[in-house]
Each structure stands twice: as C-alpha cells, then as structure tokens.
Amino acid sequence: MRSEPGSRVGDSGGEVAERVRQVIGAAGVSQREFARRIVMDPSKLSRSLSGVRRFTVAELARIADTADVDARWLLGSRTDASAKSPAVRRDRTAAVAAPEGGRPLQIVRETVRLIAERGFHAVRVADIAEACATSTAAVHYHFPGRDELLKAAVRWCMDEDTARRAARIADAGDAADELRKLIELQTPYTEQQRWQWSVWLDLWAEAARSTAVGRLHIAYYRQWRATVADVLRRGVGQGVFRPTTDPDADALRLTALIDGLATQVLAAAPGAGTGTSPEDMQAALVAYVDATLSVPRPFPKD
Structure with missing residues (x-):
C-alpha cells in the first residue's frame, strides 16, 4: 500500500x-x-x-x-x-508485542486519553505517536488526517458508552431499576467517569464547528435518548412510571438535565466542598424522576 x-x-x-x-x-x-x-x-x-x-x-x-x-x-x-488465506498471519520482524486490539485501536484510545487530559486542539499527531511508541507516519497510515482521527475517537467513545450502558442494566430488576442504574452510570463519581465526561465536553464543542462530527453527535444522542425512552416505555407497561409519561419528550428532558448537571460537577474540583457534587447531581436526578415520572407510592403504615 x-x-x-x-x-x-x-x-x-x-x-x-x-x-x-x-x-x-x-x-x-x-x-x-x-x-x-x-x-x-x-x-x-x-x-x-x-x-x-x-x-x-x-x-x-x-x-x-x-x-x-x-x-x-x-x-x-x-x-x-x-x-491466500486470512489465517496466514503477517511476518513479524520486531520482537515488540502488538498493542492490545491492534494499532488502530491503540491510536484511538491514546487520542481519547490525550483529549481528556489536554483538550482536542492541544493534542498533536506527534503526541499521539509518542504515546503509542510509534511514528507520525504510522498514525497517518491508519488515519490520514486529523479530522478522520477525531471522527474515529468520537465513534469509539460512542461504542464504549453504549457497551457500558448495556452491561450496567443487564441485571436490572425492572424499568425503574434500569433508570437508576443509567443515572448512576452517567454521574461522574470516579476519575474514569470524569475522564469520560471531559472527553464528551470537548467533543461537543468540536461538534458545533464540524459538520462530520456533528452528524456523529446527533446519531449518538438519538441512540442515547431512544435507550432512555425505551426504559420509560417499559416502565409505563410495568406500572412503575406514570401512564401520562411521554417517553420521547421525557427522555429529551431527562438527558438534557443529566448533561447540564454533569457539566456543573466537572466545573468543581473533586472533593473541594464547593459547587455541584456528584451526590448533588444524583439526588437532583432521582428527585426529578420521583416528582415527574415515578408512580407515587403510599407511605408505609406504622
């Protein structure tokens, strides 16, 4: 080639x-x-x-x-x-082990990590190559331009986020439990969760300037809101969410609230004691769900 x-x-x-x-x-x-x-x-x-x-x-x-x-x-x-067969592997002349998942995934993972640490516009192809212990030519071999690399990073984040959601709600008891688990997953308690949100915030800003990334952004949010809407729809059928619930409209409002609260959490330093904490975010989301979506439950009798 x-x-x-x-x-x-x-x-x-x-x-x-x-x-x-x-x-x-x-x-x-x-x-x-x-x-x-x-x-x-x-x-x-x-x-x-x-x-x-x-x-x-x-x-x-x-x-x-x-x-x-x-x-x-x-x-x-x-x-x-x-x-003539894909079972025949390439000759490896170097003694260095191949990166897990192959070089393309390594490049994308390191790109995402560097974006989280520095912001997209502060990351150079040379930085990515150094993080992968390879050359800039090797990076360009797999991803010819910066725009293609950004789109690959966005797509990888989308796929990872979708896989995490599916794994998290796999053992949920009912739709209400599913929604609670989704809220917990979106609340940046851990360093990893803050890292993921940092990447998303940077990519959102880039999506506003890039038509190609914007289309990926729209596709991701359509999928994310559809996931929440499906949970709400099941919850209405199970009797845990109100019959008046409009799954699509309520999913839009809830995901927008999640985004806004997560941005406030990230603006505050972890453990600083000021600003919006992860606990504040989760409490606000649970209160919103209880007030607008959940079927009211009678107080237990003494």
Whole structure:
C-alpha cells in the first residue's frame, strides 16, 4: 500500500471486498463488531463490502493490522499459496508485542486519553505517536488526517458508552431499576467517569464547528435518548412510571438535565466542598424522576 492513505482502492471485480469478507469470517464476529474493532462506520463497511463504496488505503491498513493479515494479500498483490488465506498471519520482524486490539485501536484510545487530559486542539499527531511508541507516519497510515482521527475517537467513545450502558442494566430488576442504574452510570463519581465526561465536553464543542462530527453527535444522542425512552416505555407497561409519561419528550428532558448537571460537577474540583457534587447531581436526578415520572407510592403504615 504505497498510495496515499486517504485514496480509494480500485476493486472493479470485487476481489478486495471478498478478501475482507474472508477476514471478517475468520475473526468469527459480526460485521458490526468488526467495524467497531477497525474504528469504521458500520454503514461504510457494509457499502464497501457490497461494492457501492470503495475502501480507502487507510481502512484496509486498519483491517490488515487488526486482523493481523498481510495488507498486500488484501490487495491481491501476493499470489503465492501461503498468502491466500486470512489465517496466514503477517511476518513479524520486531520482537515488540502488538498493542492490545491492534494499532488502530491503540491510536484511538491514546487520542481519547490525550483529549481528556489536554483538550482536542492541544493534542498533536506527534503526541499521539509518542504515546503509542510509534511514528507520525504510522498514525497517518491508519488515519490520514486529523479530522478522520477525531471522527474515529468520537465513534469509539460512542461504542464504549453504549457497551457500558448495556452491561450496567443487564441485571436490572425492572424499568425503574434500569433508570437508576443509567443515572448512576452517567454521574461522574470516579476519575474514569470524569475522564469520560471531559472527553464528551470537548467533543461537543468540536461538534458545533464540524459538520462530520456533528452528524456523529446527533446519531449518538438519538441512540442515547431512544435507550432512555425505551426504559420509560417499559416502565409505563410495568406500572412503575406514570401512564401520562411521554417517553420521547421525557427522555429529551431527562438527558438534557443529566448533561447540564454533569457539566456543573466537572466545573468543581473533586472533593473541594464547593459547587455541584456528584451526590448533588444524583439526588437532583432521582428527585426529578420521583416528582415527574415515578408512580407515587403510599407511605408505609406504622
């Protein structure tokens, strides 16, 4: 792959797409999960596999690195029998172990970490390369431009957040319990949770200036509000939320309240004793849910 990373690869016969399908099959995961691993929009992967869209050099580089196959095999530039199967791994000349999840995910994870620490506009590609113990050329090989790297970071944060929510509510007793768990997950108690919110705040600001990131931002919030609305809808059916609840409208109000309170929490130093604390945030959210959504429960009799 000596072409520019952002250039598209010709595939008039569909051979490249077929090789990528073989790689996905060998990985034993769904197409959506594979897209997550290579930090690629699932719809773009689907269109590329169907021949409607051509893969870029950088996308094939990420596929090769993540699946540990020879990039030249993906392009069909090697014809020897040993290179015809994705089960045949690339020769490794370095003794250094590959980063967990492959180089593309490492680059994205380190990008997100640096954004949380410094803010997006203070992070240079050279900083990311240093954090990954690689070169700036290697970063550009997988993500040709800064904009593409930012979009990948946003998508990775979205996927991670969605996975955390699913895991958190998996053992919930009812819809009311699900909503409580979601509120706890969104309240920045821990350093990790503050870190995640710091990234989101920086990406929100960038979304306001970038059409591409803005579209991802809209997609994420549509998904997040739909999750909350579904919980409210189930709660009405279970009798734990009021029949007058409007799931979509109430989900919009509740998620907006979560965002506003979390911003106030992050503005205060942890443990400073001033400003809005995580405990204040959770108490306010629970009070809002009890006052506007939950079915009133009678006081227990003595």
